[in-house]
Amino acid sequence: MDKDISQAVISRLPRYLRYLGELKDKNVERISSSELSVLMKVTASQIRQDLNNFGGFGQQGYGYNVDYLYSEISKILGLEHQYNFIIIGAGNLGKALGGYLNFEKRGFILKGMFDKNPDLIGTEVRGVKVMPMEEVPAFIKANNIDIAVLTIPKEGAVLVAKVLVENGIRAIWNFAHVDLDVPEYVQVENVHLSDSLMKLSYNISSYMESNKDKEQ
Amino acid sequence: MDKDISQAVISRLPRYLRYLGELKDKNVERISSSELSVLMKVTASQIRQDLNNFGGFGQQGYGYNVDYLYSEISKILGLEHQYNFIIIGAGNLGKALGGYLNFEKRGFILKGMFDKNPDLIGTEVRGVKVMPMEEVPAFIKANNIDIAVLTIPKEGAVLVAKVLVENGIRAIWNFAHVDLDVPEYVQVENVHLSDSLMKLSYNISSYMESNKDKEQ
DNA sequence: TAGATTGTTAATCGATTAACAATC
DNA sequence: TAGATTGTTAATCGATTAACAATC
Numbered sequence: 001m002d003k004d005i006s007q008a009v010i011s012r013l014p015r016y017l018r019y020l021g022e023l024k025d026k027n028v029e030r031i032s033s034s035e036l037s038v039l040m041k042v043t044a045s046q047i048r049q050d051l052n053n054f055g056g057f058g059q060q061g062y063g064y065n066v067d068y069l070y071s072e073i074s075k076i077l078g079l080e081h082q083y084n085f086i087i088i089g090a091g092n093l094g095k096a097l098g099g100y101l102n103f104e105k106r107g108f109i110l111k112g113m114f115d116k117n118p119d120l121i122g123t124e125v126r127g128v129k130v131m132p133m134e135e136v137p138a139f140i141k142a143n144n145i146d147i148a149v150l151t152i153p154k155e156g157a158v159l160v161a162k163v164l165v166e167n168g169i170r171a172i173w174n175f176a177h178v179d180l181d182v183p184e185y186v187q188v189e190n191v192h193l194s195d196s197l198m199k200l201s202y203n204i205s206s207y208m209e210s211n212k213d214k215e216q
Numbered sequence: 217m218d219k220d221i222s223q224a225v226i227s228r229l230p231r232y233l234r235y236l237g238e239l240k241d242k243n244v245e246r247i248s249s250s251e252l253s254v255l256m257k258v259t260a261s262q263i264r265q266d267l268n269n270f271g272g273f274g275q276q277g278y279g280y281n282v283d284y285l286y287s288e289i290s291k292i293l294g295l296e297h298q299y300n301f302i303i304i305g306a307g308n309l310g311k312a313l314g315g316y317l318n319f320e321k322r323g324f325i326l327k328g329m330f331d332k333n334p335d336l337i338g339t340e341v342r343g344v345k346v347m348p349m350e351e352v353p354a355f356i357k358a359n360n361i362d363i364a365v366l367t368i369p370k371e372g373a374v375l376v377a378k379v380l381v382e383n384g385i386r387a388i389w390n391f392a393h394v395d396l397d398v399p400e401y402v403q404v405e406n407v408h409l410s411d412s413l414m415k416l417s418y419n420i421s422s423y424m425e426s427n428k429d430k431e432q
Numbered sequence: 433t434a435g436a437t438t439g440t441t442a443a444t445c446g447a448t449t450a451a452c453a454a455t456c
Numbered sequence: 457t458a459g460a461t462t463g464t465t466a467a468t469c470g471a472t473t474a475a476c477a478a479t480c
Contacts, residue, residue: 008447010418014411018393032461044461045449052463060462061456077414078421092312099308102410106417146420171420173413177234187423189416191409194318195230197389198293200405201322202226204362204387205294207403224471248437260437261473268439276438277480 005053012050013073015040020070032063082107084145085173088160089152090115090123090130093175097149098125111143116156133160137167147171154178225266229289231256232266236286248279298323300361301389304376305368306331306339306346309391313365314341327359332372349376353383363387370394 019040023031037044051057051064057072058064074080087094090113097103098110113130115121120130131139139145148164150157150172157176164172171187174180177195180188235256239247253260267273267280273288274280290296303310306329313319314326329346331337336346347355355361364380366373366388373392380388387403390396393411396404 005422006447007415010415011411013418014408014414017414018411034461043449045451046447048461048463049448056463058462059456060454061460063461076418078417079414081417081421083417083420092308092315096308096312097409100409103413106410106413108413108417147416170423171416173416185423187416187419189412189419191407191412192230193313193316193407194322195227195234196405196407197319197324198230198233198295198322199223199226200363200387200389200403201294201297201299201324202229202292203403203405204299205297206221207386207401222471250437259473261475262471264437264439265472272439274438275480276478277436279437 009050009053012042012046013077016047016050017070017073017077020066020073023066024070028066030063030065033058035063079106082109083147083171084109084111084143085147085149086110086112086114086136086139086143086145087149087151088114088133088136088164089150089175090117090120090125091151094149094151095125097151098128101126108147111145112139114139136163140164140167140169145169147173149173149175150180151175221269225269228258228262228266229293232263233286233289233293236282236289239282240286244282246279246281249274251279295322298325299363299387300325300327300359301363301365302326302328302330302352302355302359302361303365303367304330304349304352304380305366305391306333306336306341307367310365310367311341313367314344317342324363327361328355330355352379356380356383356385361385363389365389365391366396367391 019036033044033047036047040047048058051069054072054076057069085108087098087110090098094113094115098113104110110126110128113125113128114133114136115130116133118132121132123130146169148169148171150160152160154177157174157178158180161172161174161180161182165182165186169186172180172182172189174188174190175193177192179190182188235252249260249263252263256263264274267285270288270292273285301324303314303326310329310331314329320326326342326344329341329344330349330352331346332349334348337348339346362385364385364387366376368376370393373390373394374396377388377390377396377398381398381402385402388396388398388405390404390406391409393408395406398404
């Protein structure tokens with residue numbers, strides 16, 4: 001299908017979807033790329049280029065129909081599918097993600113949680129029980145799990161990822177602070193929180209540096 | 217100081233630091249850009265270009281001293297500073313971030329947590345008490361808070377950010393699913409988890425699409 | 433010294449922006 | 457029809473890669 005779209009474009013799609021959702025909520029019927037560009041603080045040209053990677057969703061002289069564009073971007077992002085997911089690591093982060101109801105609205109269904117800590121086994125998040133790690137392989141197969149969320153310390157992550165892949169997982173949302181090495185057919189999305197915090201740290205201190213002269 | 221370095225470069229620095237940390241742990245003394253490029257799966261050229269934005273840290277014919285390069289990148293990222301931070305929103309995500317000890321190792325000191333939910337007030341994370349939202353302004357001033365972590369639903373986030381800025385916060389680590397509008401001197405780092413999940417969703421479904429023909 | 437590898441310039445590639453003809 | 461705005465091509469800008477002279 002579509003020739004490989006750059007990840008830069010993909011990264012912007014959820015933000016388009018968010019703004020279009022807000023416009024929908026306000027019952028806005030149509031919007032032009034230039035109006036949207038003002039709201040989103042990007043160029044109108046970029047919006048049109050991005051969208052035209054996937055097809056012509058607008059109409060000359062009119063702009064874009066908000067509802068239609070919203071639903072098209074949803075489709076592009078694969079949000080019309082349902083995905084079953086499990087969470088590996090039932091600490092605070094795992095629980096936070098498991099409890100997040102908006103994911104379910106988008107079609108991501110929490111099927112199970114796992115942890116190696118016996119104290120956590122049997123506890124629940126939204127009615128989903130935490131199970132011991134040994135049960136992961138059988139559970140994946142029995143429940144058609146698509147996505148595994150990895151919220152465990154980096155030490156165990158590489159091995160766990162291997163087990164997940166062996167048992168047919170197709171995607172990993174990786175919060176462990178390590179790069180996973182998986183076959184190309186397994187999609188990995190990394191969320192490295194400490195990297196993000198370091199970026200913030202850089203920007204704070206580089207802003208300070210650049211203002212040293214002006215200070216007094 | 218340094219002419220504005222692109223955010224693409226900044227984003228790669230924490231990953232360099234992570235690999236150098238691992239090499240340090242293995243007592244590796246020196247490494248060449250090409251050895252590192254193999255480990256990290258990037259080009260040697262990119263490594264050298266990235267580093268030379270900040271100065272010449274290597275030596276011809278030798279490569280880079282691991283310890284030295286590690287400490288230089290730490291400095292660049294501002295990790296030799298101490299930052300005091302507070303967490304606004306003491307739900308599971310807030311608690312997860314508050315409990316993360318590695319942040320403290322990097323110089324990020326959790327000073328307080330806040331929530332508007334009376335049930336949470338008085339509970340603790342690592343000895344840090346959750347306080348009511350009304351106390352935020354006085355607390356920021358009294359405790360020299362640099363960074364606020366925003367782990368509240370998007371509805372309240374814009375208003376809270378306004379209050380934070382008015383009281384002298386210089387940086388916001390924003391987990392609320394909304395774009396904050398703050399003065400240019402306030403640094404914002406966004407972590408939009410649902411955007412990240414949608415990217416994963418795109419990659420799963422576009423991989424499926426691209427293999428439809430091959431299937432059977 | 434000879435070999436290795438950096439720092440840096442030049443070439444290439446890709447992404448963003450500008451411009452405008454097509455068309456609703 | 458006239459005006460507006462897209463879809464798309466062309467121009468620009470920035471980031472990545474390649475190449476190599478400098479130098480340890």
